[in-house]
Amino acid sequence: MILHTIPLLSLLWAVSGAHTLARSECHVPEEKQALVDDLQDVMESSVTPLSFPNPSILIAMNLAGARNARAQKFLTAVISSTDQADLTIGQLALNIMALTSSCQDPGNRLLNLKEKMEDWTSSPQDPYSVFYGPSLGLLALCQKNQKGTLDLAIKFSKMLLATVSSFSVDTGALATLALTCVRNMKDLNDDYNQLFGQVLTSIVENIDGRIESNGLIGGFYSTGLAMQALSVQPGEWNCKKTMEAVLHEIEQNRFNNPMSIAQLLPSLKGKTYLDVPHVICSTDQDVRETLQRVTTHKTLSASAYPINVIYTINNQLRGVEMTFNETVTVTVKNGSVLLVVLEEAQHQNPAFKFESKMTSWGLYITSINGIKEVENHRTYWQFLSGQTPLDQGVANYIPHENEHITANFTQY
Ligand code: B12
Incomplete structure (x- = not known):
């Protein structure tokens, strides 16, 4: 069965024209793997009882495969017990995705998110970044096959098409992931397929236009999300070059903020937020602590002068x-x-x-x-x-x- 599935999958990728050719040669080379492990250790060790309970870190940990099982369990527990009352659409969506990636039921958070998304509206003059949170909202609802997702996606797409403000790579990347999820929904009729296709084409063109000569996309801190978006959409993109540029920046100690690691790590592991519902959670007996390396990570200490x-x-x-x-x-x-x-x-x-x-x-x-x-x-x-x-x-x-x-x- 497996033997048959592999050629079929490659065929599907080839037919869809996704960025797979570039992607197939786009991975962290063996000799740079320790760099990525160190980065993941920095991110995971930021999880402490006193630190900000960050759902993006839990998502990244679960997509990458947690190295520190205790941190993973702890963060899952903290996010499960977070009071939802004052959360924004984006925060609620990230919490839902984080719990889903830990194989936990998000419970009534989904309904709460759906209601908030129904109430949400934007005006054409609003900055592009107002779509950042709602993109996460749409993605979270779509991943959980929530009823009403299609209507919300239509409203979202029309508002996005109407916006006149200048493009933001981070927001465009999340909108791409959300609409890619919607476009993969069963029984989508041709008109809707066309509407979402039109929006996606325009966003991907904008992201492509932000690819810099060194391979980064929209700067150091947008590249991780942009890589996720480009890897799920068809088109030409030199992923290998982007990966090399990112690895170079990691070596320059550019990614020391745990959140910046959380937004980059999935791409370093060949994963995207679309993989959140497919994480396989290990049972308690399987949970093993990966030996954390004594990192040689350079922390810039303030020198005396x-x-x-x-x-x-x-x-x-x-x-x-x-x-x-x-x-x-x-x-x-x-x-x-x-x-x-x-x-x-x-x-x-x-x-x-x-x-x-x-x-x-x-x-x-x-x-x-x-x-x-x-x-x-x-x-x-x-x-x-x-x-x-x-x-x-x-x-x-x-x-x-x-x-x-x-x-x-x-x-x-
Ligand atoms: C929207 C946004 C803003 C809005 C936030 C207000 C709002 N209500 O929307 C505005 C325009 C005000 C803003 C400001 C800044 N931002 Co900003 N912002 C974003 C963006 C696009 C989305 C954040 C979001 O909505 N997340 C979703 C919600 C669910 O998560 P959240 O944790 O609740 O989000 C809050 C924080 O992210 C916070 N926030 C937003 N930006 C920043 C930046 C820093 C350094 C901090 C500590 C917090 C913070 O505001 C959000 C809403 O309350 C991100 C992109 C990204 N990849 O994350 C960049 C991003 C986080 N911002 C960034 C930067 C650099 C800034 C500024 C420092 C820019 C500047 N030169 O002044 C300032 C912050 C200055 C300050 N006063 O301390 C960088 C951070 C990179 C890094 N390594 O630190 C990002 C990643 C953009 C990028 N790709 O470079 N930002």
Whole structure:
């Protein structure tokens, strides 16, 4: 039976024209496997009773095959008992996918998600990223064959086609996974198939347009999700080149945030979020702890010599009488993360006081000098080096000598 299935599967892939040719030669070479194991160990060891219960980590762990069975069990238990009341569509969807990947029943979370998706709406001017959470929502409902998924997918597709805002690779990647799942649903009629096909073609073209000359797709931290999307859609894409670029960046210690690992690891293991319902969970007796290697992972420790960082806070948006533009120069140890600069500035001058909240990506700055972001107004504190937006948050970004960092209150 197995002997017959393999040629048939390859035939199906060939007929569908999926990125398999590229994919077949797209894997982590044996000599780089330890790098990926180390990365997975960093991600799994971030699971502690005090850390943010992150469903994306559980999904990645289960898709990759957990190396630390205790962390897997612990996180599954924590997510099973998370109160759903205040969760957003995206968070609820990730929790459902995480529980599914641990072979747990998500229970009434599915109905809750479906109701939230029915109430959700967007306007053409909204930023593309508003589709990030609903893409996860659609994917989670589709994977559980939830009744009503098709209607929600039609609404989602029409709103996505109507949007005029500029494309985001992360969001496009998740929308691709969600609509690929929907398109694979049984008994889909031709009109719908055509609608979803049209949306998918346009998104994949946009993602293809973001493939950089070095092989990365939309920057370091979008590449993992983009790889998942391109690997489930037909078209030309040099996956091997992207994989090599990603492995190079891992060697540069670019992926030290556990969430960045969680979004990349499935692609390194040849998996996508579409594989979530197919994870085979081992029974208790099978659960074995993989010996965690003593990692040689370079953690940049702050070295003793001091550097100066110029830090500006700027608000020209909210309340004319409250606009401000203030600059300080602070001295921190070389190798310190940006958060240390913010703390030092706050210590020197109360105008630089700030507030933060914990999220799946780490510490997120919500307020500076009393000006708070407001989600309904789509305002937030954006961080820039010179004129360039940072690609990491304050707890990960490491400023260099004389760098000019600006926190600018703006809209997305
Ligand atoms: C939407 C979004 C935003 C929105 C969030 C507000 C909102 N209500 O939607 C806005 C535009 C405000 C935003 C801001 C930033 N973002 Co952003 N954002 C995203 C995006 C596209 C989706 C997040 C999401 O909805 N997740 C789904 C929900 C279910 O999960 P969640 O954990 O509840 O999501 C929350 C957090 O992700 C948080 N958040 C969003 N961005 C960031 C960034 C950091 C560093 C932190 C700690 C938290 C955080 O806001 C989400 C909603 O509450 C991701 C893409 C991705 N691949 O994850 C990038 C992403 C997380 N952002 C990123 C970055 C770099 C930033 C900024 C630092 C950019 C900047 N130069 O200022 C700022 C944060 C600055 C700060 N104040 O601390 C990077 C992080 C990479 C990294 N290695 O750290 C990502 C991965 C994009 C990318 N591919 O590069 N972001």
